[in-house]
Amino acid sequence: MQTSLLSIKHLVSEAQCYEAIRQLRWQKGVVCPHCDSCETIRRGFDGPDRQLRRYECKPCGRRFDDLTGTALSGHHQPLSTWVLCLYFMGLNLSNAQIAQELDLNKDDVQAMTECLRDGLVKKRIP
Numbered sequence: 001m002q003t004s005l006l007s008i009k010h011l012v013s014e015a016q017c018y019e020a021i022r023q024l025r026w027q028k029g030v031v032c033p034h035c036d037s038c039e040t041i042r043r044g045f046d047g048p049d050r051q052l053r054r055y056e057c058k059p060c061g062r063r064f065d066d067l068t069g070t071a072l073s074g075h076h077q078p079l080s081t082w083v084l085c086l087y088f089m090g091l092n093l094s095n096a097q098i099a100q101e102l103d104l105n106k107d108d109v110q111a112m113t114e115c116l117r118d119g120l121v122k123k124r125i126p
């Protein structure tokens with residue numbers, strides 16, 4: 001596999017990406033994805049590099065995190081890969097071009113872009 005000397009993946013950190021996702025997602029403050037309440041409490045951090053912020057909802061008592069209910073939860077790709085994929089989609093790059101930039105295979109990129117086209121944040125979780 002060909003590796004370029006300068007990869008955009010090395011220019012963004014996971015921490016920056018979590019920050020970007022939080023800004024995108026919690027524009028009006030943190031809202032419970034289960035009951036839409038904004039009475040939430042921070043419950044520390046989680047994830048491989050402790051970047052994922054966890055919350056608990058006061059009214060319904062359920063816990064969630066920055067990615068709960070988004071297209072990004074439950075995938076094995078690092079968050080930076082998803083954020084860059086979104087960015088490249090915004091630049092109208094083809095799946096093949098995105099795959100090359102991110103050093104991924106085209107099928108993975110296709111699955112990711114389909115997921116992201118459905119919307120970053122899904123409808124309320126039942």
Ligand SMILES: [Zn+2]
Binds near residue numbers: 032033058061
């Ligand atoms: Zn709730």
